Structure formats: C-alpha cells, structure tokens
Amino acid sequence: MSLGSPLKRVDAEAKVTGHARYTDDHQMHGMRYAKYVRSPLAHAYVTAIDTYAALALPGVEAVFTYQDVPELRFPTAGHAWSLEPAKRDVADRQLLTQHVRHYGDGVAIVVARDALTAERAAALVEVVYQELPVIATAQGALAPDAPLIHPEGNTLKKSEISANQPKEAISSADFQLSAHFQTPVIQHCHMEGVTCFAYMEQPDHIVIVSSTQIPQIVRRTVAQALGMPWSNIRVIKPYIGGGFGNKQDVLEEPMAAFLTQKMGGIPVKVELSREECFFASRTRHAFSIDAELGLNHDGILTGYQLNVLSNTGAYASHGHSIASAGANKISYLYPRSAFGYSALTHYSNYPAAGAMRGYGAPQVAFALECLLDDAAEKLSLDAVDVRLLNAARSGDINPVNHKKIYSAGLVECLEKGRELFEWNARKAACKNQTGDLRRGVGVACFSYGSNTYPVGVEIAGARMLLNQDGTVNLQIGATEIGQGSDTVFAQMAAETLGIPFEHIRVISTQDTDITAYDPGAFASRQSYVAAPAVMQAASELRSKILAHAELISHQPQWGLTLLNGNVVMAAQPEMVLMSVAEVSMHAYYHQEIGAQLLAEISHKTTTNPPAFGCTFVDLSVDIPLCKVTINKIINLHDSGRILNPQLAEGQVHGGMGMGIGWALFEEMIIDEKTGVVRNPNLLDYKFPTIMDLPDLDCAFVETYEPQSAYGHKALGEPPIISPAPAIRNAIRMATGVSINTLPITPKTLFAEFVQAGLIRE
Numbered sequence: 001m002s003l004g005s006p007l008k009r010v011d012a013e014a015k016v017t018g019h020a021r022y023t024d025d026h027q028m029h030g031m032r033y034a035k036y037v038r039s040p041l042a043h044a045y046v047t048a049i050d051t052y053a054a055l056a057l058p059g060v061e062a063v064f065t066y067q068d069v070p071e072l073r074f075p076t077a078g079h080a081w082s083l084e085p086a087k088r089d090v091a092d093r094q095l096l097t098q099h100v101r102h103y104g105d106g107v108a109i110v111v112a113r114d115a116l117t118a119e120r121a122a123a124l125v126e127v128v129y130q131e132l133p134v135i136a137t138a139q140g141a142l143a144p145d146a147p148l149i150h151p152e153g154n155t156l157k158k159s160e161i162s163a164n165q166p167k168e169a170i171s172s173a174d175f176q177l178s179a180h181f182q183t184p185v186i187q188h189c190h191m192e193g194v195t196c197f198a199y200m201e202q203p204d205h206i207v208i209v210s211s212t213q214i215p216q217i218v219r220r221t222v223a224q225a226l227g228m229p230w231s232n233i234r235v236i237k238p239y240i241g242g243g244f245g246n247k248q249d250v251l252e253e254p255m256a257a258f259l260t261q262k263m264g265g266i267p268v269k270v271e272l273s274r275e276e277c278f279f280a281s282r283t284r285h286a287f288s289i290d291a292e293l294g295l296n297h298d299g300i301l302t303g304y305q306l307n308v309l310s311n312t313g314a315y316a317s318h319g320h321s322i323a324s325a326g327a328n329k330i331s332y333l334y335p336r337s338a339f340g341y342s343a344l345t346h347y348s349n350y351p352a353a354g355a356m357r358g359y360g361a362p363q364v365a366f367a368l369e370c371l372l373d374d375a376a377e378k379l380s381l382d383a384v385d386v387r388l389l390n391a392a393r394s395g396d397i398n399p400v401n402h403k404k405i406y407s408a409g410l411v412e413c414l415e416k417g418r419e420l421f422e423w424n425a426r427k428a429a430c431k432n433q434t435g436d437l438r439r440g441v442g443v444a445c446f447s448y449g450s451n452t453y454p455v456g457v458e459i460a461g462a463r464m465l466l467n468q469d470g471t472v473n474l475q476i477g478a479t480e481i482g483q484g485s486d487t488v489f490a491q492m493a494a495e496t497l498g499i500p501f502e503h504i505r506v507i508s509t510q511d512t513d514i515t516a517y518d519p520g521a522f523a524s525r526q527s528y529v530a531a532p533a534v535m536q537a538a539s540e541l542r543s544k545i546l547a548h549a550e551l552i553s554h555q556p557q558w559g560l561t562l563l564n565g566n567v568v569m570a571a572q573p574e575m576v577l578m579s580v581a582e583v584s585m586h587a588y589y590h591q592e593i594g595a596q597l598l599a600e601i602s603h604k605t606t607t608n609p610p611a612f613g614c615t616f617v618d619l620s621v622d623i624p625l626c627k628v629t630i631n632k633i634i635n636l637h638d639s640g641r642i643l644n645p646q647l648a649e650g651q652v653h654g655g656m657g658m659g660i661g662w663a664l665f666e667e668m669i670i671d672e673k674t675g676v677v678r679n680p681n682l683l684d685y686k687f688p689t690i691m692d693l694p695d696l697d698c699a700f701v702e703t704y705e706p707q708s709a710y711g712h713k714a715l716g717e718p719p720i721i722s723p724a725p726a727i728r729n730a731i732r733m734a735t736g737v738s739i740n741t742l743p744i745t746p747k748t749l750f751a752e753f754v755q756a757g758l759i760r761e
Contacts, residue, residue: 002491002501003710006646009487010506011239011480020239023195023211028267031197032061034259035118037108037125038280039100042349042675043135043147046098046107048128054110057124059117062263065108069095069258074225077318078214078248078355080457080519090316092150095225095255100129101149101314102351103675104279111259111268134349136672138288138309141346149314149347156312157320158344161327163399166340169303173294177375181289181367182741184667185311187278188356189687192241194272194281198256200265206257207234213247213481214520219512225254226261233257237510240481244658245355246282247481248522249317278680282354283668285322285345286311287363295375299386303338306367310345310360317354320345321455326360328455330368331400332447332610333410334390339399349675351668355522357658358720361448366742369444369725374738382427383443383729384418392447392612394703401454403608407713409638409701410445410612416701417443417636421616430733436623439631440734444725445614450714451525451605458605460530461516462537464493466545466597468588470565470581472499475507476534477518478526483716484647485526489534491643492710496538497545498562499580516602524611524714527643531709533603540599545580548587548594553577607707611714613637615659615726621734623758626749628664628731634697635719641711642700648715652698655719661687663724667743686745 014020039046051063075089082088096106108125112118135141141154148154170176196210206228212218215235223230240247252270259268272280288311293304310323323343331339376386391410398405418424426441433439451458463475474493480486490504497504507515518530542562549567550557555577561570567583569575587594618632635652642648665686669678679685698719704711724742732738737756741748753759 002494003643004641005644007487007491007501007644009484009647010490011486011508022192022239022241023209026209026238028199031267031269032111032113032263033115033118034109034111034255034268034270035115035122036106037110037122037127038104039107039129041100041129041131042103043132044100044129045132046100046127047130049108050126051108053124053126054121057117057121059113060110060121061113062111063108063121063125064096064262066096066098070225070227072225072227074221074254075316076221076250078217078250078520078522080217081220090156090319092316095258102279102349103677104276104351105314106280109255111263134673134675136348136350136670136675138311138346141348149349154347156316156345156347159320159324161339161341161400164303164338166303166305166338169338170292170294170305173302174296175375175379176292176294177371177378178290178292179371179374179740181291181370183287183363183366184742185286185350185353185670186284186662186666187668187685188244188246189682190242190244190246193274193277194251196253196256197267197269198260199267200260205232205234206260207236208253208257209236209238210253211240211247212237212253213243213479213522215479215510215512216517216519218250218253221250222254222257226257235512237479239508243481243521244357245359245522248355248520249282251281274682275680278668278685279351279677282317283313283351284356285353285360285363289363289367291367291371293371293375295379297379299381299389301334301337301372301390303340304368305340306364308343308364310343311348311350311353312345313348313350313352315352317352322355322360326364328400329361329448330364332392332398332405333445335392335396335398335405337390350670351677357655358717359523361446362662362721362724365444365446365721366725369722370728370740373442373729373732384414384423387443387445388414391445406609406707407640407703407705408612409703410614412701413612413614413636413638416699417614417616417634420699421632421634423616426618433734437620438623438734439618439620440730440732441616441618442726442728442730442733443614443616444722444729446718446721447610447612448524448714448718448721449608449610450528451608452523453606453608458525458529459602460518460533461600461602462530462533463516463600464537464541464598466541466584468584470579470584471503471505472497472541473505473507475515476530477510477516478530479510479521480508481521483521483651484644487647488527488643489530492531492534493538496535497542499565503565516600524716524718527712528708528714529605532605533601535709536603537599537601540601541597544597544599545583548597549578549583551593552583552586609705609707609713611637611639611718613718613722615722617723617726617730619727619730619734621731623735623753626746626753628744630660630694632697633694633723634699635722636699636701637715637718638701638703639715640703640705640708640713642702643710643712648700649698651715652719653696655717656696656723657688657693659720659723660693660727662720663727663742664744
C-alpha cells in the first residue's frame, strides 16, 4: 500500500543536494536584465519623464515608459477563465502606468546588460509627479468627495449572503454580543523571490520561464496583456521555492514577455528584490469586521452576522473573491445556526493585495471564533463544550449552498484535542490568577473547502507513460510548489497501477505547450481535484499493460492483475508470470504487435467537501513586558484519509508557524498619510524564525470522504486558520482583555493593558 504510508518526498534529495534547478538557475547566453523606475509617491500622476541620462549610461540598451506599453488592460488574479464575462477578474492593470496608485508603482523600466547597470540607470530616470491625496482606509475610499483611484470608482464590489434569517435568530437568542475586529496587511515572505525571464523561439512565439503557481493562467494573461493569441505564449515552471498565494497572481511575466518582444527576442530577466516583493507583488488583505452573534444559555449558537470591509489596495488582483470566499469557507463550521454575511471590497493607495494561504478564511474565522469565545465566557460556558454543541456533523446541510456534508470529523477533533491537550486540567490551573505572569488556554475551530467549485471550473490532467524498464513517467498539470503534491500523486499512481512507488517518476516541470491542463496550485485543491485524473489514467494504463500481458501469456486479462511491478494471477498472486518491464519491452519492440503504452486523462470535478479542525493553545503573558510565550500548541485536523502522514504533519507545522506569525508578529507598517511602506525588508518586517516558535504538535482524525477519489480532503491551507483566534482567546483568559486587533505585538498589548488598567503609563 503506497497511500497512507510516510514515504519520502520524491523531490527531497534533489532539493537538499542542490540538484533541483529553480528559475534563477536557468541562465541563457545574451541575457539582459530589467529594473523598474518606481514612484516614491503612493498617489500621483506623471507629468514629465526624462530618460536621457539613463540611456547614456554604458551598458543600457533600452528604457521604456508608460507611453511605450500597450494600452490594453488585463487582470492578474490566478483564476481559471470564465465563459461568463461578469464572472471574470477585473482588468485594471497596465504594464506601466501614468496614474501612480501605490508606493513603488512602476512608471518606467530599464533594460541593460547586467543587473547593476540596470539599477544604476533606473536611478537616473527623472520623473515629475503631480501629487494626489492618499487614500488608506475604507472611510477615505468611500467618502463622497474621495479622489478616484480607478475611473470606475473606489468600490470594487460588494455582496451579501443570508441564510435562515440571521437578524431574527440573533435577536431571539438569550444573549447577544457584538464587536469590531481588525486584521493587518502582511506579506508572504516565501524563500524564493519573484523572478522570471522570457525569450522568443519563433518570431511570434514567446517563451517564459517563471517561478509561478499558475503557468496556464500566466499563459492566458500574458497573451491578453500583449494582444496575442493564447497559443503564442509558452510558460515553463521549473522547481519553485514557495509562493503561499503570492505567485497565484500573474506578476512580472507580462513585462518580461513585452521586453523580449521589444528587444527582438533576446532573453530578458525581470527579478524583484526582496524590498520590491513587499510593495510590488501582493499582500494579504486587511479586513475590518463588525461581528454580532446570538447565543442561548444552553450554548446553542442561534445565528451570527459578519460585516466585512476588505482593503484590496491599488489594484483588484483577486479583489472581492477573497472576502466572499471567506464566508463560503466558514459556512460549513456551524451549519445549524443562521448565517449572515455582507462584504465590500474597496481600492486604496496601499500595495495590491491578492491571494494568501487561507484566502479570506483566517480573517473571517478570527472574528467569529473570538466573538464566540467571548460570548461563552460571559455565559460561564466552557469554550470546547459550546463548539461541540454547534459543530458540523456528517449529514448536516450547509445553509448557504445547501450541500450535504458527507464527512465531518470536527466533533472528534475537539474531543481528541481536549484529551491530548488536557484541556480541563490546564483550564483549571488558569483560575483566580494574580500577579504579573499569567497563564491562559484557548481553542478555535475552522472549516475549509477542497477546491473552488462551483465558483470556478475545476479541471485537472494527468499523462502516464510506461518506460521500457517498467517504470512510469507521470506528467501532471498540477504544480508542485513545496507542498508535496508530486509525492502523493506518485503514491496514488503506484497504488492504482500496482507497481512500486519508487517506479513512478513525476515530471515536476510544467510546460504549457506540453503538460496536461491544470489551472495551478491554490485553494488546497490539487490533491483532491487531480486525484480523479491520476486514478483514471493509472487505471487505463493498467488495463493496457494487462491487455498486452494477455497476448504474451495467453491467459485471459480478467484473470490477471498487477502486484509490486509484476503481472500475477489474480487468484494466485504468488504466481508471477512476468514483470511489467518484460511487458513493456515486448510492447515496444515486437515487430508485429503492441505499441507504446500510455494513458492521458483530463477530468472536471464538481464536488467540494469541507475539511475541519481546531487549535488548542496554552500560553503565558508577562504583563509588564507585554510578552506572550506559547507553552503548548496543537492542531487537530479532519482532512479525510491522510495520504502521507509525514507530509501531512509537515504541512500542518508550516501552517501553524504562519498562523503564529500572523497572530503575534507580522504586519506591514504603512504610513496612512503618505502610503509609504516603512518596513519592506526581512530585518524590519518581523516574522517568527525557528527560535521564536514553540514545539508544534498535531494530530489527525481520519474520516473517509465518499466524494473523493481516495477518500481525502483539503489540508494545505487549513492549518493557518485557527491558531490566531486560539492564541487571542488564551490571552483573554490569562488577562481578561479581549484583543480584537492583529497582530498582538508588545505594542498592541501595551495599549490594551493600559486601557484595561493592568499597566500604568
């Protein structure tokens, strides 16, 4: 059995030994390098631009300004194309802009023989700006006299969801509670930065090599940006050093394609510095949430209402889909209560926000899980008991989309977590505390989908080819970005085929001219959506192998099976007739019969089961120092059948670390008056290192999802969702202070503790 085993990653040795080749490892003769001229203002018009000094610098080959780029506007969000125009992403980008909309917006770009010369030349371009008022908040963006960031207005989109009359359900409850919550702008901080290069292999055919999560979407978007047929663009994705959603946007690929086109097809590289990644790639949306709920004395949640303002920054990117997705993802959590949700996404003069791990769910779950905890505390109810009463169960119906929940292990996660964490004993130890050092425990839950259906089309492709030596090449459209998808695909293929895991070679490089179609890595979709394609391709290849084995052995195909890379009698599996390698050699080289044995499947998925889970945390708060120390933290997950326990644990640990960072450390400090990013580097932007994280613990409650090809559900993004509210809830237990603004840094704690009278100024 391959699935369910903690098998080693198929790319592990290549990555740790340095054999894996990333985008920056691919060099081409004659490569040129590009560097942007970026605005020091967050909102302005360019009134004049002088490139003379830059062009005079030796080694500079071209300077292009906003006047030189196509007037075409294009979207950048990593969503599959929609046949319905109203459902397509907002096209509000140009390659360069005269109307500067955020600090660091690109107004010109230099191409030179080396990166240093390009950087020096960019500094020589003289630009005159007409400064405009900076808009930082929803109040500023939505004011009647607000200057327009885009011609269509400052409101990107708004939506409402209502199920089971939430207002009436809340008002009829024994107890009502409301609060305001605020989450910050943060950056993904993936190890590998934003980088790509492009060249032309034919007069009308552009090749782009990029560190991207979405090669097929990059192909389409670049074609849109340049006004070319989609088939004229080829995108190659080599190994990638992380993305976390930032690279679920089309970033610098259109510019690289434009530059190689303008430069006669020579290779041109566009690479962002770490500082540029902060303000010129994408960030997580800041949410402002007004929340209200109703809770009965017996702990039954009657209903809740969340009203969200989402700040998408200067450009739409994923825009309103983040805010709306947050609602859809948590609607499975407490499905027997009424649910109300309104959201408005607005532009601002902040750096553009886009997809980030969790896709709106962390912000929304933070508000809901904190407010529920506060309500339980005010009614003297146990926080775990309240969640057990209201948690989703198998057979429940989602009140928003009316879909049945077939597998739900949330109750089991809470019960197992309470036992492993020793909730009752730890909670009892936190009572009647005084002094400067206090302890608290907290819990929070989440639900999350396994793909984007029915909002987006979910399609995946797989191709399998039997080699002469009996091994199999698996070419998959789904993109490996560090999450381990290639490994579980190899496990799926091995299990369905009946050959050893070591005999599956996954071709990790995606090439849009060659690889089967898949929109990319996002929405925790890949293992779920690609699994049917892998299963069907493996089943088809298996049938072809057995059919050819029948020709050789003169045994009926129905009496044969594959086991450990051999053709055996189904009724007597110990009787080996021949190896798969022998079948393959015969199929390839017999003069009259056989052929190369291969299979290719493209499959659309129309189911989207939710994953569930929770976080338990024990922490200490040093009140005078405004310092939080996590003593113990554990995540519990229902992700259906666990395909590879070792990889699953790694995913959970990584997500927990990011969740702790979001809760206690991370924020992009942006001056609201000027829009300038004050900490665009890894020195001043604080996120947890290995020295800052506690021991991370996790456990799984295995269910079996009947809609899934192999019984599994989403796991990639869910681990990040519940740590922050659990940490906040533990801080409330320790101090009595409800802190509703993230991150909970010493600065935040000091202000809250002063207001609560715990610290005197």
